Amino acid sequence: MSLLNQHHTTEPALNVQVRSTASVVAIICALASFYLSGHHHQLFGFITAIVAIGAGLIGGLRALSPRVSGGILSIIAVVLGVIAILYAILAVVF
Numbered sequence: 001m002s003l004l005n006q007h008h009t010t011e012p013a014l015n016v017q018v019r020s021t022a023s024v025v026a027i028i029c030a031l032a033s034f035y036l037s038g039h040h041h042q043l044f045g046f047i048t049a050i051v052a053i054g055a056g057l058i059g060g061l062r063a064l065s066p067r068v069s070g071g072i073l074s075i076i077a078v079v080l081g082v083i084a085i086l087y088a089i090l091a092v093v094f
Contacts, residue, residue, distance in 0.1 A: 023059030023070035026052045026077030033084035037091045045088040052081035 029052035037045030056077035063071035 020059040020062040020068050020070035020074065022055045022062055023073040023077060026055035026059055026081070027073055029055060030077050030080035030084055033081070034087060037084065037088040040091075042088045042092045045091070046085060049081045049084035049088060052077050052084065056081060 029048045033045045033049040033052060035045075036042075036048060056074045059070050059074035059077065062068050063074055
């Protein structure tokens with residue numbers, strides 16, 4: 001009888017986590033910042049590093065939701081953004 005008494009739910013069978021787009025954008029901006037600073041475009045490297053930090057913080061806030069992953073990516077992006085700012089400043093000085 002237990003086979004006939006199945007519960008039908010409207011919840012999806014899989015609880016798939018989605019990566020935060022902001023954290024992916026933050027990683028891309030951080031890497032682009034290193035590239036731009038290395039190719040003598042320090043101003044654009046500095047700006048993309050600021051965008052990486054901002055997007056990383058937004059991605060970190062979004063990752064607080066149980067349906068969104070990417071918290072580690074956001075932390076890495078913020079750290080890379082800070083290092084990229086230092087690299088852009090040092091590239092101007094040296």
